[in-house]
Amino acid sequence: DTGVSQDPRHKITKRGQNVTFRCDPISEHNRLYWYRQTLGQGPEFLTYFQNEAQLEKSRLLSDRFSAERPKGSFSTLEIQRTEQGDSAMYLCASSLWGNTEAFFGQGTRLTVV
Amino acid sequence: GENVEQHPSTLSVQEGDSAVIKCTYSDSASNYFPWYKQELGKRPQLIIDIRSNVGEKKDQRIAVTLNKTAKHFSLHITETQPEDSAVYFCAAKRLTGGGNKLTFGTGTQLKVEL
Numbered sequence: 001d002t003g004v005s006q007d008p009r010h011k012i013t014k015r016g017q018n019v020t021f022r023c024d025p026i027s028e029h030n031r032l033y034w035y036r037q038t039l040g041q042g043p044e045f046l047t048y049f050q051n052e053a054q055l056e057k058s059r060l061l062s063d064r065f066s067a068e069r070p071k072g073s074f075s076t077l078e079i080q081r082t083e084q085g086d087s088a089m090y091l092c093a094s095s096l097w098g099n100t101e102a103f104f105g106q107g108t109r110l111t112v113v
Numbered sequence: 114g115e116n117v118e119q120h121p122s123t124l125s126v127q128e129g130d131s132a133v134i135k136c137t138y139s140d141s142a143s144n145y146f147p148w149y150k151q152e153l154g155k156r157p158q159l160i161i162d163i164r165s166n167v168g169e170k171k172d173q174r175i176a177v178t179l180n181k182t183a184k185h186f187s188l189h190i191t192e193t194q195p196e197d198s199a200v201y202f203c204a205a206k207r208l209t210g211g212g213n214k215l216t217f218g219t220g221t222q223l224k225v226e227l
Contacts, residue, residue: 004156031213033213033214033215035215040219040220041219041220042117042119042202042204042217042218042219042220043157043202043215043217044217045214045215045216048213048214050213055213056213056214058214091156091157095213100145100147100162100164100206100208101147101159101162102147102159102215103159104149104156104157104158105156106155106156107156
């Protein structure tokens with residue numbers, strides 16, 4: 001499968017723990033996005049990378065959230081001191097420079113108990 | 114920032130009927146409008162998109178129309194089939210000068226009944 005892949009698919013964690021998710025975009029895509037989707041809602045933008053540079057962050061991305069894309073390839077999203085409100089599906093998407101279509105991964109479903 | 118509203122939230126049609134989902138956007142600078150289909154537990158997948166320089170685009174049984182003046186765009190599915198059952202999301206984006214984020218509507222659960 002040469003699409004966007006995310007790992008893990010599911011994560012259950014206790015409140016207060018830290019979690020890290022990984023996204024591997026389509027190999028030639030230089031743009032990578034993170035979105036959060038809660039039940040019954042559309043995906044909400046969190047942050048965006050062009051190559052290794054993080055160019056935009058949403059106000060939804062509190063200080064407990066950090067994202068990296070160290071070599072312009074895969075990306076990680078870390079949530080520190082998780083809260084129950086962080087429970088959601090975290091979606092990664094990638095697109096090619098100059099190409100408008102964003103391809104989504106299957107997401108990581110986070111449950112904070 | 115951009116705000117996208119989507120209606121209806123649920124839509125039930127008989128197989129073979131047409132389905133129409135409507136969205137409005139607030140940012141007049143948005144110029145790219147994709148529609149995504151998301152089946153339960155699966156990733157959102159692009160089914161059709163339109164840029165603001167055209168008013169209509171069609172791909173087999175699906176079509177999208179755009180009214181820039183009214184800031185409305187709609188998805189039309191004809192001859193619906195059970196496999197069309199899914200959640201559909203509209204979205205809006207500025208292709209230049211405003212970042213690259215998609216702003217999504219809240220989704221429409223389409224159910225095609227036999």
